Amino acid sequence: MLESGTFVSMTAESGSQHEATRGDRNFVPKPPDNPSRDPAAEAASERRRKGRPRVLMANEPRAYREGIAAVISQLRPEVEVKTVEPNALDTSIERFSPDMVICSKATDALKGGVRVWVELYPENAAYSVASIGGRRMEYTEIQLPDLLSIVDKAEELAGTN
Amino acid sequence: MGIIENHTREYSTRILLVEDHASFRQALAFMFEREREFVVTGQAGSLAEARAFMRKEPDEVDVAVVDLALPDGDGFGLIEELASRPGVMTLVLSASLEPARFARAVEAGASGVLHKSAAIGEVVEAVRRLESGEALLSPAEVIEMLRMVSRKRQEEYEAQRAIEKLTPREKQVLQALGEGLDSKDIAEKLHITVETERTHMVNILGKLDVHSRLQALVFAARHGLVEIR
Numbered sequence: 001m002l003e004s005g006t007f008v009s010m011t012a013e014s015g016s017q018h019e020a021t022r023g024d025r026n027f028v029p030k031p032p033d034n035p036s037r038d039p040a041a042e043a044a045s046e047r048r049r050k051g052r053p054r055v056l057m058a059n060e061p062r063a064y065r066e067g068i069a070a071v072i073s074q075l076r077p078e079v080e081v082k083t084v085e086p087n088a089l090d091t092s093i094e095r096f097s098p099d100m101v102i103c104s105k106a107t108d109a110l111k112g113g114v115r116v117w118v119e120l121y122p123e124n125a126a127y128s129v130a131s132i133g134g135r136r137m138e139y140t141e142i143q144l145p146d147l148l149s150i151v152d153k154a155e156e157l158a159g160t161n
Numbered sequence: 162m163g164i165i166e167n168h169t170r171e172y173s174t175r176i177l178l179v180e181d182h183a184s185f186r187q188a189l190a191f192m193f194e195r196e197r198e199f200v201v202t203g204q205a206g207s208l209a210e211a212r213a214f215m216r217k218e219p220d221e222v223d224v225a226v227v228d229l230a231l232p233d234g235d236g237f238g239l240i241e242e243l244a245s246r247p248g249v250m251t252l253v254l255s256a257s258l259e260p261a262r263f264a265r266a267v268e269a270g271a272s273g274v275l276h277k278s279a280a281i282g283e284v285v286e287a288v289r290r291l292e293s294g295e296a297l298l299s300p301a302e303v304i305e306m307l308r309m310v311s312r313k314r315q316e317e318y319e320a321q322r323a324i325e326k327l328t329p330r331e332k333q334v335l336q337a338l339g340e341g342l343d344s345k346d347i348a349e350k351l352h353i354t355v356e357t358e359r360t361h362m363v364n365i366l367g368k369l370d371v372h373s374r375l376q377a378l379v380f381a382a383r384h385g386l387v388e389i390r
Contacts, residue, residue: 060278061256061276061277061278062277062278062279062280062281063185063189063254063277063278063279063280063281063284064182064184064185064188064277066280066281066282067185067188067189067191067192067281068184068185068188070188070191070192070281071187071188071191074191074195120184121182124230124256126181126182126232128184141183141206142183142184143183143184143187144183144184144187144188144191146184147184
């Protein structure tokens with residue numbers, strides 16, 4: 001199980017060819033059968049060679065944080081995912097320099113220091129807000145594929161640095 | 162419609178997820194699906210969607226994981242409906258910090274309650290334990306929860322009785338109090354003397370069985386008698 005405050009180790013069984021179509025509200029990611037033949041996995045491998053992007057998760061409640069972290073870790077194995085308590089958000093940004101943050105309340109340190117972030121269900125609301133390279137987006141009902149897509153954008157932006 | 166009909170593996174525990182935060186619901190589905198003994202047969206983002214699924218696939222659920230705060234109401238009625246179906250168990254997974262809501266869920270028929278601050282592994286494990294016939298709550302815990310519901314219900318009954326004793330004028334005084342007015346301002350607003358306002362307040366305190374204006378205001382706000390803006 002995920003340990004709070006530790007990076008989630010990646011496994012070779014991950015990949016993205018079994019993802020459901022984006023926009024499917026009942027998206028259930030499936031474990032891949034053969035990631036070695038997967039173009040997406042090859043692209044991920046290429047990204048790995050350039051350095052692994054980091055996603056920091058500091059959202060509440062814990063079940064959300066850990067569940068979503070597990071999905072990102074499995075479906076985006078090239079990404080390092082770190083989970084921390086929300087009150088450790090600012091110090092974790094300083095220490096780990098994430099390329100993307102998912103939190104429940106965006107702080108000034110986050111807005112000023114991270115290019116891609118998602119304020120997921122602030123105060124347990126239904127909506128979420130994302131900022132992708134300075135572009136603000138609002139989601140009335142954010143889906144898991146939306147979050148994965150934002151992770152991909154963060155990877156792209158990290159690769160252009 | 163937020164319903165998914167999934168493949169059913171032989172001997173799998175069939176799970177219905179009722180949760181309006183879609184990204185978490187989908188992540189939770191992922192967590193269950195990666196365990197061999199579970200299959201997520203349905204996902205619903207509202208009570209209406211959950212009921213539609215149960216109508217369409219009445220035999221496709223062994224365990225329902227239900228959030229209490231859904232866009233179209235709380236989950237208590239749904240829990241009762243699920244509890245009336247043989248072989249279906251409900252695990253409540255809620256962000257609520259009110260023990261009384263958990264207690265009410267147990268009274269409605271929930272087999273277990275978990276707060277969303279639990280580790281994701283605890284959620285999966287709780288369903289596993291339920292399916293294996295293990296009780297998530299001890300008899301003492303269930304009894305305490307039922308007592309809590311009973312106490313809460315009695316308090317609510319007594320509060321309603323007290324509210325019924327208030328005159329329309331006394332309710333106006335309470336509403337003015339909720340607007341932040343002091344004794345003099347309330348008197349002016351209602352075109353009465355300060356002495357009359359004080360008489361009303363003494364009567365209000367007596368009827369509500371409280372000892373100060375502040376307590377009266379808290380009582381009134383808690384029971385929807387005044388709207389605090």
